[in-house]
Amino acid sequence: MNQPLRVCICTPELAPLAKTGGLADAAGGLTRALAAAGCDVRVALPAYRSIDRDALHAVSIGSAGVRLGPSWVEVELYEGRLPGTSIPVYLVSHEPSFNRPGLYGEHGADYPDNLRRFSVYGRGVLALLRRTAWHPDVVHCHDWQTALLPVWLRVEPAALPSETATVFTIHNLAYQGVFDADDLPLTGLGRDVFTPRGIEFWGRVNVLKGGLLFADLLTTVSRQYAAEIQTPEFGCGLDGVLRDRRDDLVAIQNGVDYTVWDPASDALIPARFTPGDLSGKAACKRHLQETHGIAIDPAVPLFGLVARLAEQKGVDLLGATADAIIGLDAQLVLLGSGDPRYETLFRTLHARYPARVAVALGFDEALAHRIVAGADAYLMPSRYEPSGLNQLYSLRYGTVPVARRTGGLADSIVDATPDALARDAATGFVFDAYTPDAFLGAVKRAVFAFLDAAAWRRLQQAGMRADFSWSTAAPHYLDAYRRAVARRAAAR
Ligand code: ADP
Numbered sequence: 001m002n003q004p005l006r007v008c009i010c011t012p013e014l015a016p017l018a019k020t021g022g023l024a025d026a027a028g029g030l031t032r033a034l035a036a037a038g039c040d041v042r043v044a045l046p047a048y049r050s051i052d053r054d055a056l057h058a059v060s061i062g063s064a065g066v067r068l069g070p071s072w073v074e075v076e077l078y079e080g081r082l083p084g085t086s087i088p089v090y091l092v093s094h095e096p097s098f099n100r101p102g103l104y105g106e107h108g109a110d111y112p113d114n115l116r117r118f119s120v121y122g123r124g125v126l127a128l129l130r131r132t133a134w135h136p137d138v139v140h141c142h143d144w145q146t147a148l149l150p151v152w153l154r155v156e157p158a159a160l161p162s163e164t165a166t167v168f169t170i171h172n173l174a175y176q177g178v179f180d181a182d183d184l185p186l187t188g189l190g191r192d193v194f195t196p197r198g199i200e201f202w203g204r205v206n207v208l209k210g211g212l213l214f215a216d217l218l219t220t221v222s223r224q225y226a227a228e229i230q231t232p233e234f235g236c237g238l239d240g241v242l243r244d245r246r247d248d249l250v251a252i253q254n255g256v257d258y259t260v261w262d263p264a265s266d267a268l269i270p271a272r273f274t275p276g277d278l279s280g281k282a283a284c285k286r287h288l289q290e291t292h293g294i295a296i297d298p299a300v301p302l303f304g305l306v307a308r309l310a311e312q313k314g315v316d317l318l319g320a321t322a323d324a325i326i327g328l329d330a331q332l333v334l335l336g337s338g339d340p341r342y343e344t345l346f347r348t349l350h351a352r353y354p355a356r357v358a359v360a361l362g363f364d365e366a367l368a369h370r371i372v373a374g375a376d377a378y379l380m381p382s383r384y385e386p387s388g389l390n391q392l393y394s395l396r397y398g399t400v401p402v403a404r405r406t407g408g409l410a411d412s413i414v415d416a417t418p419d420a421l422a423r424d425a426a427t428g429f430v431f432d433a434y435t436p437d438a439f440l441g442a443v444k445r446a447v448f449a450f451l452d453a454a455a456w457r458r459l460q461q462a463g464m465r466a467d468f469s470w471s472t473a474a475p476h477y478l479d480a481y482r483r484a485v486a487r488r489a490a491a492r
Contacts, residue, residue, distance in 0.1 A: 004038050004039055004040040005040065005137050005138065005481050005482070005485075006040040006041075006042075006134065006135065006136045006137045006138070007034060007039055007040070007041045007042070007136060007137065007139075007140055008042050008043075008044060008125075008129065008138070008139050008140065009027060009030070009031050009034075009041060009042070009043045009044070009142070010125055010139060010141045010142065010149055011023065011043070011141075011142040011143070011145075011146065012045070012103065012104075012121075012142070012145035012146065013027060013103065013142075014027045014028050014031065014043060014045055015027070015028035015029075015257075015260075016028065016083070017045065017048075017050075017051050017056075017082075017089075018046075018048050018050055018051060018103055019365075020103055020308065020363075021308050022254070022389040022390075023142060023143060023171045025254075025257065025260075026142075026171065026221065026254045026255075026389070027043075027142055029254075029470045030255070030470060030473070030474065031043055031087060032082075032085065032470070033255065033469075033470035033471055033473065033474035034477065034478070035085065035086075036471065036474070037471070037474045037475065037478060039478065040134075041087060042087065042088040042089070042090065042134065042136070043082065043087065043088070043089045043090065044089075044090040044092065045089065045090070045091055045092070046091070046092055046094075046097070046098045046118075046121045047076075047078060047091035047092060047093035047098050048098050048100075048103060049099045049101065051091065053078060053080065053091070055083055056080030056081060056082070056083065056089055056091075057081055058079060058080030058089070058091060059078065059079060059080070060076055060077070060078055061077050061078065061079050061131070061132075062076075062077055062131070063075065063076050063077065064127035064131070065127075066120060066123035066124055066126075067188055068119055068186055068188070069185030069186045069187075069188060073094060073120060074094075075092050075093060075094045075123075075124040075127070076093040077090065077091070077093070077124065077127070077128045078090065079091075090125070090128055092121050092124030092125060092128065094117075094124070097113075097116070098117070098121075104145075108338060108339060108340060114145075114177070114179075115177065115179045115187070115205070115207070116183075116186050118144075118145040118146070118148075118177070118207075119148065119188075121145070121146075122146060122148050122152070123152075123188075125149065126152065126159055126160060129160055135160075135161060135164070137163075137164070137165060137481070137485050138164070138165045138166070139153065139160070139165070139167075140166075140167045140168075140169065140477075141166065141168045141169070141211060141215065142168075142169050142171060143169070143170070143171050143172065143175065144175055144177035144207045144208040145177065146211070147208050147210050147211030147212075148189075148207055148210055148211075149166065149211075150166040150168055150210065150211050150214040150216075151187075151189065151193065151199065151210040151211070151214045152188070152189075153166055154166075154214045155189065155193060156188075162488075162492055163485075163488055163492065165216045165217075165487065165488040166214070166215045166216050166484065167215060167216065167217045167218075167219060167480055167481060167484050168211040168212065168215035168219075169218075169220065169221070170208075170212075170218065170220040170221070170386070171220075171221055171386055171387070172386050173208070173220075173229050173234070173235070173236045173238060173386070174312065175208070176206050176207065176208040176209070176236065177206070177207035177208055178201060178204050178205065178206050179204060179205045179207070180205070181194070181200075181204055181205060183205055184205055187199075187205065197213075198210070199213075201237065202237075206238075209241060212238060212241050212242065212245065213241065213245075215484075216248075216487045216491075217248050217250065217480055217483055217484040217487065218242075218245055218248055218249045219249070219250045219251070219477070220249065220250075220251055220252075220386065221251075221252065221254045221386045221387035222251060222253050222254070222386060222388075222407050222408035222410075222411045222412075223251040223253070223411055224407050224408065224410040225384075225385075225386045225387065225408060226249055226250075226251035228384065228407060229242050230242045230243045230246060230249075234384055250476070250480050250483075252477060252480070253387060253408060253411055253468070254387035254389060254468075254473065255469055255471070255472060255473040255474075256389065256392045256393065256396065256468045256470070257470060258396070258469060261369075261392075261393045261396060261397075262396060263280070263373055263396065263397045263398070266369055268365070268366045268369040268370065269369050269370055270283060270284055270287040271283035271284055271287070273398070274464075275398070275460075275461045275464040275465060278457070278460065281373065281398055282298060284370065284373040284374035285298065285302060285374045285375070285376065286298070287370070287374060288302070288358075288370055288371065288373075288374030288375070289302070289331070289374075292333055292358030293354070293358065294333070294356060294357070295331070295356070300329060300331050301328075301329075301330045301331070301376050301446070301447050302330070302331045302332075302333065302375050302376050302377075303325070303331065303332050303333075303375060303376070303377050303378070303379050303402070303446075304333050304372065304374070304375030304377070304378050304379070304394075304399065305318070305332070305333075305334045305371075305378070305379045305380075306336065306367075306368045306390060307336045307338075307390070308336065308337070308338050309336040309337060309338030309342035309343060309346075310338050310339060311339070311383065312382060312383050312384060312385070313336075313380075313381075313383075314380070314381035314382045314404065314434070315336075315342045315345065315381075316342075317381040317436055317439045318345075318381060318439075319342075319345045319349075320436035321436045321439055321440045321443065322349050322357070324440050325440070325443055326353050326357070328444065328447045330356075330443075330447060331357070331358075332349070332353075332357045333357075333371050333375060334349070334357070334358070334360070335359075335360045335361075335362075335364060335367055335368060335371055336361065337361055337363055346359045347359060347361075372390070372393050372397050372399055373397050373399070375399050376400065376450060376456075377400045377401070377402055377429075377450070378390065378391065378394035378399045378401045379402050379403075379443075380401055380402070380404065380409060381402075381403070381404050381434075382403070382404050382407070383406070383434060384407055385406055385407040385408055385409045386407050387408035388403075388408040388412070391403055391408075391409055391412060391428070392412060394463070395412070395413075395428075395463035395464065395466050396466075397464075398460035398461070398463065398464050399460075399463075400428050400429070400446060400449075400459050400460060400463065401413050401427070401428035401429070401463075402429045402442050402443055403428060403430055403431075403442075404430070404431055404432070404439070405430045405431065409430070410430070412468065413427055413430055414426050414428065415428065415429065415430035416428065416429055416445065416449060416459060421455070421458075421459075424458055425462060426459055426462060427459065427462050427463040427466060428459075429443075429446045429449075430442065
């Protein structure tokens with residue numbers, strides 16, 4: 001193919017414009033890497049309140065009426081540029097849907113009208129792509145909020161030209177967008193699609209399932225997760241659908257945007273450092289201890305954790321072992337927001353050990369960087385982890401991950417076995433069983449290793465040398481796009 005592939009990225013999050021978690025970083029990193037690889041890539045997002053249209057130089061390109069079941073709503077369409085790039089960004093604006101404080105909800109509860117909101121967005125994207133002179137070869141959708149697009153493109157002949165291929169990426173199978181059957185008309189889809197072989201799921205509408213069934217090609221964000229989601233244990237009820245499509249499911253490990261996450265250039269941390277000179281890391285640790293009111297001591301192992309506080313992240317394992325971890329003469333710096341249960345747990349730990357456990361509740365990008373830079377080790381005891389980005393960031397910052405062997409964690413961390421240590425290949429401490437004992441065992445191995453400064457430095461340096469650039473991942477996406485285009489052509 002001589003002319004560049006034209007790809008429209010449809011995503012509910014994109015860093016730095018709209019972020020609740022790793023999807024934003026992944027979508028942002030992928031978009032920039034595709035542009036750098038010569039792809040004609042554009043992005044379409046909902047016009048959330050948090051997006052500063054002036055910073056994008058966004059201008060209106062008109063309005064469109066979109067059908068939502070029996071009613072029509074009017075959306076305003078905008079075009080701008082991703083800050084610092086020439087990548088076009090489209091925004092679908094609908095004030096009642098997107099001029100709200102949250103992306104998906106507030107105070108830990110989803111907005112009840114999310115099906116309507118993301119149907120408005122998806123229909124708006126189609127209206128926009130019908131209007132522009134630019135016609136994508138591939139519409140690349142991310143997570144359930146965009147999963148109706150592949151369905152509409154296949155069952156509604158007028159949606160877009162029939163040669164338009166679709167790729168759907170699963171960033172987290174647990175979030176499926178499940179709604180009452182009564183809401184089906186909002187999707188504009190008929191009863192013929194509301195079957196067990198369609199978007200019906202135990203009598204309800206499952207939006208994600210539509211993406212999984214109708215996209216030309218599926219991808220997910222690590223090899224291990226691609227295998228896990230085909231099993232009942234990790235398949236969240238959709239493992240059968242995924243097994244049926246296993247030949248169309250491609251695993252591509254998420255990359256890291258090293259222009260944002262690199263200790264040699266990170267402006268958000270108090271001192272910069274490199275594998276060859278870690279003195280700046282010591283300064284970052286000291287700064288973290290100082291600013292969070294915990295004992296300033298370079299010899300104490302400091303564990304960091306930054307997470308959406310959801311069951312997935314294994315925070316209950318931390319709760320069950322925190323006393324024992326503190327008993328190892330360690331410190332904890334914890335940042336997160338989400339489930340009130342875990343926020344209470346964090347507060348309780350801080351109240352119990354004010355000089356040893358520092359806690360920040362909320363979403364704080366700069367503090368996330370300072371924790372990743374200043375901690376000695378990073379805790380990721382996740383129940384499951386599709387890709388995980390924090391362990392990749394930690395590796396780059398010489399912050400040794402302690403993680404469960406699941407999903408992308410299993411693929412990206414080399415456990416410190418005697419053999420791996422002897423080869424200088426070890427980068428972290430990995431445990432298997434989802435139990436407090438197994439987790440505590442890995443933490444103890446880390447604390448023990450930390451006592452040998454030279455060996456610890458070798459672990460840090462091996463992690464810092466590991467390369468998870470998007471420039472490695474982007475060609476795999478380009479291959480997937482070409483496959484999807486070929487498949488579409490064959491299907492017509
Ligand atoms: P997930 O996508 O499941 O949330 P990842 O590890 O893939 O998990 O990505 C998490 C991303 O979100 C990282 O960039 C992390 O730093 C960021 N993050 C999560 N919670 C917070 C928070 N409370 N404050 C700042 N950043 C956060």
